[in-house]
Amino acid sequence: MIRHLLALALAGTAFASVSSNASISLWQGDFHLTSEVACACQQLNNAHSSEVLPPSSANYTAERTRFWHIRSDLSPACIFQPSNADEVAEGVKDPVAMQRPFPGSNNIDGGVLVTLNKLREYKVHNDTIEVGPGMKWIDVIRALDPHGRAAIGGRLKTIGVPGLTLIGGVHYFINKYGFAMDNVERYDVVLGNGTQVIADSSTNRDLFWALNGGAANFGLVTKFTLRTHRIPQVSTTIQMFDESGVYDFIDAAVAMVRIDDSDPVAAGGVLTLQYNATTKVVSALLMGVQEGVSRPPSQFANFTAIPGPVKMHNVTTMRQWTEDKESPNQMFRIAFAKHSIVPNTDRLYETYQAWKKGIDTLSDVQGIYPTFVINLCPTGAMRAGRNTSVGNTWGLPLEPTIWWQFSTGWDLAQDDLRITAWSRQLSESLHEENRQLSLAREHVYMGDAGEWQDAFATFPKENVRRLKEIRDAVDPEGVFRRLNWGGFKLGD
Structure with missing residues (x-):
């Protein structure tokens, strides 16, 4: 019964859209089937009583609000917490969908929420690490710290491993090592019929490729085997600039994303502009x-040359750097919009100015917290992905791009429609202008996509066709398409 009543949505995504846990929303498909949902919860409780939380339980509220986004705070009928892959396969036998940064995509009202927080086992090898989907990236960083090694994953400590990895995964060092998906050696997967399989470069090779950026349309990953790199120390910089330095700040970002050395130094950053x-x-x-x-x-010399009130440089470890990088869990409501552009300082500065002017129209919104994000996507990141055993699903050309993003926070539900409409309208109009200037690129990164954006529509058409063929092969009953309520969907 459970399989035919419920669908899934997995939490965990990229830098801006941060998740604090891994979870699945099981949807009954019809919100009126409350008695059948109760039956499903009862069946789970009969089989796994110690791992099912009803609304009256002590830990229920903590689990249902373990999301960074307040708009994901819903009320499931019960919460199932499997302890291992066998229990996942037995109790779910359904597909998983990636969290998206908007309401209801990683939680559920009146359905069954499955959290994977208990799947936290890991094992460190010489140049890989096996990690469970319940782990956060700080757990991975701490596990590798004694070995002087690093994995390519989340930049904030509480980002979940599965969501970020399956949608691609932006890290500081993508210019040399590629994205998180390009550093996976193996996935252990529960398919929609409950079968457990592995996917790597020699076994289920098509599924392995599909999971490299194709999100969770294919199966529920219960273990990731990640490649690691010898990086015992890192050099860090924190720099702040006032408005007089904004143009030079953008110009330095453009110069950095254009670097394409044959023997690159791994380096990258989080670049943001905020306006009160x-x-x-x-x-x-x-x-x-x-x-x-x-x-x-050395790789940030162009930024260091810009006058600014804060210049902090340090030599440390990835663990020490990451330990204090908290995510904004349950802090505010938020909307995203994301687009790509070729490196062009003047146009990015014009985009920033338009964003700033647009924020002035929202000055009466309580708790308005706007951020303009500049994400660097250098050529080396695409090259690293192409050089893996199967490549990835994105199919991006070998050229540098900048992913510019609006990240807008606010306090009150009454402003939801206003903010999301504003974010969509302004970002889309600017993107259309970039098209007319032959500066736009169409790729949309799932981790920071707006709720109205279709990331798969920006993939190469032949890759989408192949993804659908693989999905249909591993999920012939269409469990993912029929029962999965939200997330990044491939469509029919």
């Missing part, structure tokens, strides 16, 4: 990380 709609104060922030010892980090 009340005080009209603008600030720009760079949080940069580079492999090896260099003080100040």
Whole structure:
């Protein structure tokens, strides 16, 4: 019965859309079937009583709000917490969908929420690490720290492993090592019929390729085997700039994304612009990380040359750097919009100015917290993906791009429609102008996509066709298409 009543949605995604756990929403398909949902919860309780939380249980509230986004705070009929892959296969036998940063995509009202938080076992090998989907990236970083090694994964400590990896996964070091998906050696997967399989470069090779950026349309991953890299120390920089330095800040970002050395130094950063709609104060922030010892980090010289009130350089470890990088769990409501552009300083500065002007129209919104994000996607990131055993599903050309993003937070539900409509309208109009200028690129990264954006529509058409063929082969009954309520879906 459970299989025919419920669908799944897995939590965990990229830098801006941060998740604090791994979970699945099981949807009954018809919100009126409350008695059947109760029956499903009872069946789970009969089989796994110690792992099912009813609304009256002590830990229920903590589990149902273990999401960074307040708009994901819903009320499931019960919460199932399997302890191992066998229990996942026995109790679910359904597909998994990636969390998206908007309401209901990783939680459920009146359905069954399955959390994978208990699947936290790991094993460190010489150049790989096996990790469970209940782990956060700080858990992986801590496990590798004594070995002087690093995995390519989340940049904030509480980002979940599965969501970020399956949608691609942005890390500081993508210019040299590629995305998180390009550093997976093996997936252990529960398929829609409950079968447990492995997918790697020699076994279920098509499924392995599909999981490299195709999100969770194919199976529920119960273990990731990740490649690791010898990086015992890193050089870090935190720099802040006022509004007079914004143009140079953007220009430095453009220069950095264009670097394409034959023997690259792994380096990257989080680049954000914030605007206080009340005080009209603008600030720009760079949080940069580079492999090896260099003080100040050499790859950020263009930023260091810009005058600014804060210049902090350090040599440390990935663990020490990440330990204090908390995600904004349950802090505010939020909307995203994401688009790609070829590196062009003047146009990005015009985009920033348009964003700033747009924020002024929202100054009356309580708790308005706007951020303009500049994500660097250098050529080396695509090259690293192509050089793996099967490549990845994105099919991006060998060229540098910048993924610009609106991340807008606010306090009150009454402003949801206003903010999401504003974010969509402004970002789309700017993207269309970029098209007319032959500067736009169409790829949309799932981790920071708006709720109205279709990331799969920006994949190469032949890759989408292949993804659907693989999905149909591993899920011939269409469990994912019929029962999975939300997330990044391939469609029919």
